[in-house]
Amino acid sequence: MNRRSVIRALPVTPALVLLLLFLAGPIAYCAWIAFTDLQLTGQAESSFVGFDNFRTAFQDAEFLNAVWLTLVFTVVSSLIGQNTLGLALAALMQRASKPVRTLTGGIVITAWVLPEVVAGFLLYAFFRKEGTLNALLGLLHLPSQNWLFTLPILAVSFANVWRGTAFSMLVYTAALGEIPKEITEAAEVDGAGGWRRMWHITLPMIRRSIGTNLMLNTLQTLSVFGLIWVMTRGGPGDRSQTLPLFMYEQAFQNSMIGYGTAVALLLLLVGSVFSVVYMRLLRTEV
Amino acid sequence: MAATHLADRRRNRRLAADAGLLAVAAAFVLPLAWVVLSALDPHADLRVKAPDGITLENFDAILTSEITFTPLLNSLILCGGATLLTVVCAALAAYPLSRFRSRLNRPFLLSILFATSLPITAIMVPVYALFVQVDLIDTLQGTILFFAASQLPFAIWLMKNFMDGVPKELEEAAWTDGAGSLQSLTRIVLPLMGPGVAVVTVFSFVMMWGNFFVPFMLLLTPDQMPASVSINEFFGNRGMVAYGQLAAFSIVYSTPVILLYVLIARRLGGGFALGGAVKG
Numbered sequence A: 001m002n003r004r005s006v007i008r009a010l011p012v013t014p015a016l017v018l019l020l021l022f023l024a025g026p027i028a029y030c031a032w033i034a035f036t037d038l039q040l041t042g043q044a045e046s047s048f049v050g051f052d053n054f055r056t057a058f059q060d061a062e063f064l065n066a067v068w069l070t071l072v073f074t075v076v077s078s079l080i081g082q083n084t085l086g087l088a089l090a091a092l093m094q095r096a097s098k099p100v101r102t103l104t105g106g107i108v109i110t111a112w113v114l115p116e117v118v119a120g121f122l123l124y125a126f127f128r129k130e131g132t133l134n135a136l137l138g139l140l141h142l143p144s145q146n147w148l149f150t151l152p153i154l155a156v157s158f159a160n161v162w163r164g165t166a167f168s169m170l171v172y173t174a175a176l177g178e179i180p181k182e183i184t185e186a187a188e189v190d191g192a193g194g195w196r197r198m199w200h201i202t203l204p205m206i207r208r209s210i211g212t213n214l215m216l217n218t219l220q221t222l223s224v225f226g227l228i229w230v231m232t233r234g235g236p237g238d239r240s241q242t243l244p245l246f247m248y249e250q251a252f253q254n255s256m257i258g259y260g261t262a263v264a265l266l267l268l269l270v271g272s273v274f275s276v277v278y279m280r281l282l283r284t285e286v
Numbered sequence B: 001m002a003a004t005h006l007a008d009r010r011r012n013r014r015l016a017a018d019a020g021l022l023a024v025a026a027a028f029v030l031p032l033a034w035v036v037l038s039a040l041d042p043h044a045d046l047r048v049k050a051p052d053g054i055t056l057e058n059f060d061a062i063l064t065s066e067i068t069f070t071p072l073l074n075s076l077i078l079c080g081g082a083t084l085l086t087v088v089c090a091a092l093a094a095y096p097l098s099r100f101r102s103r104l105n106r107p108f109l110l111s112i113l114f115a116t117s118l119p120i121t122a123i124m125v126p127v128y129a130l131f132v133q134v135d136l137i138d139t140l141q142g143t144i145l146f147f148a149a150s151q152l153p154f155a156i157w158l159m160k161n162f163m164d165g166v167p168k169e170l171e172e173a174a175w176t177d178g179a180g181s182l183q184s185l186t187r188i189v190l191p192l193m194g195p196g197v198a199v200v201t202v203f204s205f206v207m208m209w210g211n212f213f214v215p216f217m218l219l220l221t222p223d224q225m226p227a228s229v230s231i232n233e234f235f236g237n238r239g240m241v242a243y244g245q246l247a248a249f250s251i252v253y254s255t256p257v258i259l260l261y262v263l264i265a266r267r268l269g270g271g272f273a274l275g276g277a278v279k280g
Helices: A003-033 A052-059 A061-095 A098-113 A116-127 A132-139 A152-177 A181-189 A194-205 A207-222 A226-232 A243-253 A257-285 B002-040 B057-062 B065-099 B105-116 B120-133 B140-164 B169-176 B181-192 B194-210 B213-218 B227-234 B243-267 B273-278
Strands: none
Touching (some): A003 B065, A003 B105, A003 B140, A003 B181, A052 A061, A052 A257, A061 A098, A061 A207, A061 A243, A061 B002, A098 A152, A098 B002, A098 B243, A116 A132, A116 A226, A116 B194, A116 B227, A116 B243, A132 B002, A152 A207, A152 A226, A194 A207, A226 A243, A243 B120, A257 B105, B002 B057, B002 B243, B065 B140, B065 B181, B065 B227, B105 B140, B120 B140, B120 B213, B140 B194, B140 B213, B194 B243, B213 B227
């Protein structure tokens, strides 16, 4: 490299230093302490324990429970909920009248812009025994129940749908807007019904947006902490304890930093896999 | 005949679409209605109901320095500082990436893109352990630096995409007049991409303002806590939960980010610039 290109690259330095020290550093540190028995307090030195933490994890019923709940949370709230509802909203908005479109868009986006903890409180109030959902069920003479106790993982999944659908809606609104009108109109004149147009024309044309959206939703959902923390603290017991909450509990309630970090590393690896797939998708698009 | 038939069908479809959207809107608005009505209700509880009279008591009760002003000021220092750092670093880094060709651009941008999608939640335990070792735990500056680093990948990515949209010709004229990179960046490029810089700034700020986990892990002293963490006090130590006050605080704490979002959404003609940027 000659002197000129060094000078030209200089402005990248502050960002590079920050990223190396505060992002790459912790990730490297994570990869190291996941293989030690580091604890929170009262221990002078930690020692290298190889794959012990991972072995412990895969024999730990609580860990496997957290993996299962993370899977349920991701599939229900991200893959099925946010993605499908977002697409449905975007498709309906194309046909709806402007005031209804603006109103609905405004409400759904407000839910998305609210701080995570506030969203948590709002949905905590909604699902509580004394809350709005049971009041509505009462009006319809349906049995009420304590949702946060009977079905905590579904309650937090619905909360995540409420909070996250706007993103999918916006991505799909942009994607549908790019489909030339002539194509759908031609199909309409040919007598193709709404569902068939959706299935045979619209979905194939926006498949890349679907891929991108699914990836980003999944990555976002994998790292949800505050929403669940506020609504249930991962409970009752461990019945809504997804991996981030499990990791936090091991590291801080049980003081097992090494073990908690091993779980974090697994989460990071799953995230990386999704991340690489996402980059692949972008490359075919750009 | 066929034409009126088609028009009829379109109108029916519009009505069906309106009905569908309104149903979803009704479901989505319930939690929002709860927070607004409860904040004004002297006897708020957990369900949506017409308030027993309208009062500003709840706001009165929370607008004290201990409950509201100190946490909001902490949030402002934390998120403002980190946003400033993020935007400055991102603008500086984006300039050579957007303007000069280099063998290193592609690997750097790919790493950045990779980092944008990493779950930051996962590294908070090691960050905590690291911060304890280097004595940055429970400091505002440490938290600001981490916030900035965690937001930088996306900020650089966005900034570079916006910068690519500014034509090179104007700067080339400035270069021949002897202006350096830094001058071209601050005098020519950044003013031309005002909306882009606004989007990066607002987006970073909104993300940090709402973030709970990072300050929850890295700060310990209650006096330093931003609003995202201090809001939990309504549940914890104050005994009986005053839902009306909790709702009032939620509104005060959420209003800035809602206003900021409206501001950039307006400026960009309601279009979703972030969606476009996310798609590459």
